[in-house]
Amino acid sequence: MTVKLTSDRSAAVDQEYFWRRMDSCPLGAKVLLLTDGGIAIFGQVGTHTRKEFLGWAPLPKKPEWMR
Numbered sequence: 001m002t003v004k005l006t007s008d009r010s011a012a013v014d015q016e017y018f019w020r021r022m023d024s025c026p027l028g029a030k031v032l033l034l035t036d037g038g039i040a041i042f043g044q045v046g047t048h049t050r051k052e053f054l055g056w057a058p059l060p061k062k063p064e065w066m067r
Contacts, residue, residue, distance in 0.1 A: 001014060002014065002015040019054065019055030019056065019057055020056050020057060020058075021055065022050045022051070022053055022054070022056060024056075025045050025050060027044075027047065028044055028046065029044060030044055031043070031056045031057065031058060031059065034053055034056070034057075036053075036054055
């Protein structure tokens, strides 16, 4: 995992983890969604709401040490 801070140091970004295309987003499942304003939100998409977002990402899995 390669994480770098943005130039203003306001966010840490994984350089190997990318947003996915909306046509591959599972319908009705809780995911991270990227709005056209560049904001990441939690949500679910349906066939009519897919076009409202730029991309999606799966939620991270909880590691064993966190349980």
